[in-house]
Amino acid sequence: MQFGGRKKKISTIPQSELYGQHLQFYGQPPLENISLSEFETFAAERLKLLKTVENLGVSHVKLTDPYRRKLESQLKALNFPYRPDADDKKSQSGPIEYEKRRKDHISHFILRLAYCQTEDLRRWFIQQEVDLFRFHFTELVPKQQLAFLHKNNLHYDTISSEEKTALKDQLINSSFGVSGIKVMEHEFYKVPFQDALDLVRLRKVYLKQGYAYIPHQDIVTIVLNDFRTRLSKALALTARSLPAVHSDERLQPLLNHLSHAYVGQDYSIQKNVGKISLDQIDSLSGKSFPLCMRQLHQSLRENHHLRHGGRMQYGLFLKGIGLSLEQALQFWKMEFIRGKVDADKFDKAYAYSIRHMFGKEGKRTDYTPYSCMKVILSNPPSQGDHHGCPFRHSDPELLKQKLQVYKVSPSGINQILELVKGMHYQLACQKYFELTHNIEDSSFSLNHPNQYFLESQKLLGGGKDIKREMDAPQRSQENSASKGSTGTQEVAANTSQHLAEMTEDLESFFQEA
Ligand code: SF4
Numbered sequence: 001m002q003f004g005g006r007k008k009k010i011s012t013i014p015q016s017e018l019y020g021q022h023l024q025f026y027g028q029p030p031l032e033n034i035s036l037s038e039f040e041t042f043a044a045e046r047l048k049l050l051k052t053v054e055n056l057g058v059s060h061v062k063l064t065d066p067y068r069r070k071l072e073s074q075l076k077a078l079n080f081p082y083r084p085d086a087d088d089k090k091s092q093s094g095p096i097e098y099e100k101r102r103k104d105h106i107s108h109f110i111l112r113l114a115y116c117q118t119e120d121l122r123r124w125f126i127q128q129e130v131d132l133f134r135f136h137f138t139e140l141v142p143k144q145q146l147a148f149l150h151k152n153n154l155h156y157d158t159i160s161s162e163e164k165t166a167l168k169d170q171l172i173n174s175s176f177g178v179s180g181i182k183v184m185e186h187e188f189y190k191v192p193f194q195d196a197l198d199l200v201r202l203r204k205v206y207l208k209q210g211y212a213y214i215p216h217q218d219i220v221t222i223v224l225n226d227f228r229t230r231l232s233k234a235l236a237l238t239a240r241s242l243p244a245v246h247s248d249e250r251l252q253p254l255l256n257h258l259s260h261a262y263v264g265q266d267y268s269i270q271k272n273v274g275k276i277s278l279d280q281i282d283s284l285s286g287k288s289f290p291l292c293m294r295q296l297h298q299s300l301r302e303n304h305h306l307r308h309g310g311r312m313q314y315g316l317f318l319k320g321i322g323l324s325l326e327q328a329l330q331f332w333k334m335e336f337i338r339g340k341v342d343a344d345k346f347d348k349a350y351a352y353s354i355r356h357m358f359g360k361e362g363k364r365t366d367y368t369p370y371s372c373m374k375v376i377l378s379n380p381p382s383q384g385d386h387h388g389c390p391f392r393h394s395d396p397e398l399l400k401q402k403l404q405v406y407k408v409s410p411s412g413i414n415q416i417l418e419l420v421k422g423m424h425y426q427l428a429c430q431k432y433f434e435l436t437h438n439i440e441d442s443s444f445s446l447n448h449p450n451q452y453f454l455e456s457q458k459l460l461g462g463g464k465d466i467k468r469e470m471d472a473p474q475r476s477q478e479n480s481a482s483k484g485s486t487g488t489q490e491v492a493a494n495t496s497q498h499l500a501e502m503t504e505d506l507e508s509f510f511q512e513a
Pocket residue numbers: 290291292293371372375376388389390391392425426429447448449452
């Protein structure tokens with residue numbers, strides 16, 4: 001992929017050949033120039049899509065009708081290719097469809113760059129891409145599946161009717177859920193046995209002369225294994241080339257930002273300032289704070305101190321829910337001077353950093369409260385720290401005890417721990433929300449601790465004003481993306497600034513005094 005300010009296609013492959021099918025194996029990276037703003041938009045939209053895939057995978061049985069319907073509607077909404085055989089054939093091959101397939105291709109490769117950086121990121125990305133691929137592949141009719149396999153050099157052939165008749169008994173006896181009628185009606189694939197080890201291990205297929213005979217419904221297992229293996233290798237290779245990519249100062253901040261990206265509302269803009277009094281914080285922490293913030297608040301009250309990771313995470317959250325600078329100074333000072341810090345030391349060592357957080361010192365940047373992705377993926381807590389996401393960073397036994405203290409029912413705790421085991425931390429948090437608010441379905445997709453707070457307040461009837469006032473602002477990333485290619489330099493500059501905010505400047509002001 002090449003990057004530049006202007007869109008200039010250098011590929012000589014005809015459009016119809018480049019994206020002949022709506023489903024791709026992503027064997028070849030894109031070879032065209034794209035603008036940075038398109039780069040950013042594509043990446044943000046694929047991330048939204050993969051988040052939907054993750055949420056649906058946990059809240060629904062995969063590939064059931066509701067799962068398919070919801071995923072299809074998100075694919076449509078985000079303008080990704082979604083169906084191999086629509087009634088309107090023209091729309092499946094025209095320029096609009098081409099643009100969707102191009103976006104699918106390019107956005108996949110952008111996220112590869114962003115999500116190859118750590119084991120956690122790679123695992124998450126592979127899982128969502130595999131689920132998305134499974135959805136698309138199982139939408140294909142058998143003939144299209146075969147064409148797809150051949151196009152991608154997976155030479156798995158179906159066996160002839162004569163061979164089926166000759167092997168009928170063996171196929172019925174060896175294949176899972178296959179009757180005599182099904183053998184004749186459905187396709188069987190002949191696959192080298194080493195490509196079908198999972199099915200061989202489970203004794204689900206007939207083996208003969210080094211080949212496994214795979215019933216039509218199981219071929220997806222083989223293809224998915226192949227897809228997963230290729231993607232995993234590709235991510236490892238991509239990770240090796242990262243130093244070169246990171247040397248490009250336009251891309252590095254974008255990619256870092258993406259891997260911690262949260263696509264949704266920006267909670268840094270305070271329009272609800274002063275709506276919350278300091279007296280309310282204790283009760284709000286029990287009712288409307290997510291577990292990460294409840295834990296930080298409790299530690300602050302108990303120890304009269306928080307280390308810098310906790311102060312940043314909690315301080316920005318409090319700012320996001322509406323504490324003014326004066327309130328924040330008062331809040332932190334009152335608590336710290338109850339511990340080992342006297343008023344003078346607080347004013348010298350801590351007050352500056354709080355004013356800085358509100359954009360009143362240094363570069364005067366208005367800092368953004370941390371999203372769940374940022375909390376989960378960066379700066380894990382060490383001994384003595386209380387920041388981080390309890391669903392990601394707490395030992396399961398400790399998490400269980402904490403949930404018991406907070407009066408979550410035993411069955412609720414089990415559900416949460418199951419989600420944690422599957423590494424669905426935000427969904428575990430959402431389950432905690434449902435259990436503590438006594439509702440069946442929270443009907444939002446949790447991305448941000450401040451979103452948790454607002455949804456809770458809305459539900460408890462205390463957040464109508466706050467919610468309304470905070471609906472307008474959207475992430476600068478989305479705004480800048482919509483400015484088009486003329487805004488490229490501005491996008492890069494903004495993003496660099498954002499990264500600087502996150503990584504260097506603020507941190508230095510929060511070091512232990
Ligand atoms: Fe906090 Fe998000 Fe973790 Fe919930 S999922 S505890 S809101 S970081």
